Structures are given as structure tokens and as C-alpha cells.
Amino acid sequence: MTKPVRVRFAPSPTGPLHIGGVRTALFNYLFAKKHKGTFVLRIEDTDQNRYVEGAEDYIVASLNWCGIPFDEGVGKNEKFGPYRQSERKHLYKQYADDLIEKGHAYYAFDTAETLDFHRKDHEAKGKTFIYNWHNRLKLSNSLSLSEAEVKAKLEAGEDYVIRFKSPQDETLHLQDIIRGHITIDTNILDDKVLFKSDGMPTYHLANIVDDHLMEISHVIRGEEWLPSLALHYQLYNAFGWEAPQFAHLPLILKPTGKGKLSKRDGDKLGFPVFPLEWTDPKTGDVSRGYKEDGYFAEAMVNFLAFLGWNPGTEQEIFSVDELVDAFELERVNKAGARFDPDKIKWFNHHYMQEQDNYNLALAFQNIKPELVEIDSQYIEMVIALIKERATFAGDFWDLSHYFFVAPSEFDEKAFKKAIKDDTVTLLTKVKELVESVEDFTVENLQNTVKGWITSNDIGFGKVMMPLRLALVGALQGPDVFDIIYMIGKTETLKRIDYLIATA
Known part of the structure; x- marks a missing residue:
């Protein structure tokens, strides 16, 4: 590449950043870092009617949480500022x-009434109204009016728009990094509005001008902008500017694979579609976020990278640095990518196992404030034993409550399965064995109890199932002897006694 790579993510501050926007930002970030380039954040707020207070701060916070911060933008390395379009309108x-x-x-x-009349008139004749060479001379514009009439209207302050004059009878040859060669017949293009009174x-004019002035080398954006590609290429040609290279990313589809993913899909199926929790400033409605739902940023980024991109290998777990090394726009698919809520949970479970137990213990205490009084090292040891079964920090209590609170009742099915006629006799002996262990380690406990079971030719299930039931209240959890060691001798004997009394 002869010119420096400069890419931009240019969201509109009209609400929370959708997961599709995060994916677009991620692919721009990966491409920039791959080629030692610059990732620019530009806020496209020309539509002030749709501006939402707090949305811009939310976008920045989301990118930072995801670990894909911008290099240049509002308040940061403002080489080509300002970076809000509303502050560039004089240009x-x-x-x-x-x-x-x-x-x-x-x-x-x-007027709006005139345009509406022509649309309805065309519909009545089974046609589609397109404002272009077909009919522009029949309408009120500077191509159909005299120079004097145009001047009089402008001086009188009449409302107007400025439209692009789309050429007639031409074929455009466009290039997209992902989609290859594209041809467009200009006769089907309308004369898009570029400037309002x-x-x-x-958007069409502002983003072209800004991309040129900010020296953007590659425009990596969503598939929904593909219909605008012809106009944007023509604008670059009209200005006599070199166009950036374009790459249009595939849509993120609903979990069913049919249609574009929306917030409604997340609400219906129980998963977030925003990176961070969002509170609507007007209604007060709260939308869930991946961060607040207990997802790790690394899991979300790893998951999003695979929505439309494939490394060409069997590897699925990537750090951001590894994604940068592997990422190629040519390996992005044209077809839409199905959003799989279970797959992102799979990623989150993986990253859970890599987390530091100290930090997970802090998260656990944050969720269950009553654990703050308990020794943090003990909580870390509990986390080490149960996190293999956890997907979220919110799972910790269900997986570990018996380390902190003795069971007051027993799972009914487990009780029927574990309790036999000789259970009380066997557990009474286990009590004696546990009590006899002076050097109270997992290894000594295991050797003592398992040695007795083996030497007496007793089925392990006959002893271990009721013992687990006594300790946990159900037939689940990590190794029984780890639990005994953690809760201690006194508590273990107490719990066995409680089951014996219940049985």
C-alpha cells in the first residue's frame, strides 16, 4: 500500500451502539492495526432531530470497554478536527x-406536495417515480428554470435542496474488496439530495468531504451502504479526488438466519444487542448490555470477529493481537452472518477459565455483598474449584453456596437415589474416619475414606453419593474431598449428622 492506512468508524449519536456497529468498528480497528495505520472515530451528527443526549459518550465508552479504542477523534490527536460533523457544517x-x-x-x-403528487401519479400508472434525467426538466430546479428565475428564488429565500446530477446512459464499474467488481446502470439512479436549505x-456529501479531508484510505462499512456506493464513487469523480478503497461488510442476521438482527430479537430471546447497558434519557427504559450481563470484553470481541470473517484455520480462540495478525478483508464473507447467542456464551466460558481468581473473587463479592466479611483467599479457593462450570460471575452462587451455607434441605430426586437401608451405618463410619484425620489435607482425607471403602469391598456410590448429598444438598459440585477440606472438619461432621437425622 503506497499511502498510509487511515480508516474511520463514523456512527450517528442517535442511541446506543448496536452490536453490528461494534463489529464494524472492530473490523476497522483490526485492519488499521494490521497495516500500522490509524483508526479514526468521527461522529456523524448532521441529523440534529435524531440526536440523543449521552449517545456519543456511550459510543466512546463502548469502544474502550471492548479494547478497540480510537487513535484519532474528538478530544484525541485532533489532526484533522473537528470530528463532529455538526462542528464542520461551515465546510x-x-x-x-x-x-x-x-x-x-x-x-x-x-415542494414536498409536488413530489408527493408525482409519486402518486407514477404509482397510478404502474411506474416508479425517480427524480433524475427522466423528469428533472419537468420539475422546479435550476436545470428547468432560467438563470433569472433561479436567482430570484434564491434571493427570495425560497426553500431548496442541492441535488447531484446523475449521468444518463452510462455504466459505472465499481470495485469492492469483499464483493469484487460491481457494474451499475446510471439510468436507474436518482438525483440524491446533497445539501438542504x-x-x-x-450524509452523502458530508461523509465524502470528510473522508477526503481526513485522508481516509479505506472505507469499511456495513452492507446497508452498498446502494450508496455508486453515488459516492461519482462524487469522488465529480470533485476530481482519488476515491478510497471500499469494503462492505455482511449483515448480522437473527439467530434464525432470516433478517437483520434487531433489539427486538434480543428482548424476545433473552440476550443483549448492545455492548453496555443503556438508559433511554427520554423514557427511562433500560436496555441490557453485555458488560452488565457478565460477559468479558475479550469474549465479545472474539465472537464478533467470526461474524462474517474466517481465518481459514480451525483456530477459534484469538486475542486481539492474534486477530490483528490474522485479519484480512479478503477473508470476509459476502453472505450474512447468523448471530448465535449460545456461541458467545461458549466464548465467555472459555475466557472465564483464563481469568485471575482474585479478580473473580472481587466480582463475586460485588454480586453477593454478604461475602465481603469472608476471607478473600477462601473465596479465591472456592472460585478455583467451581469456575470450570461457570459461564458468568452470576453463576458462582448457585455453583458454590454450600461452601458458605450448610444445606437446610435436600434435592428430592437425589435423596431417593442416594439414601439406602445401610446409608446411616455407612455415614456413621465415614464420620469416625473424617474425625480421625489429624493432618487435615485433601490427600489424607481421600486416602483414609477411599482406603476404607476399597478394603471393605463397598461400592463407591453407596458411600460417596450420600456423603456428597450431606455436604452439598444435591449430587453436584467438585470433588467431595475438596469440599470437606474447604468447609473444615467441624462443619463436615455437622452436615453428615444432619443428613443422618433426616434419613
């Missing part, structure tokens, strides 16, 4: 005027 009018002077754009004074550009 765009001159570029719109430049297009008019070059004959690539024109003023249009049509309120002094604000549309």
Missing part, C-alpha cells in the same frame, strides 16, 4: 457550490 456549502459550478449538481425548489449537508 460543506462550498463543496456543494463547487459541484454546481462544475455542472455536477443543481438547485431544486420542488437549513444549511446542513446530507
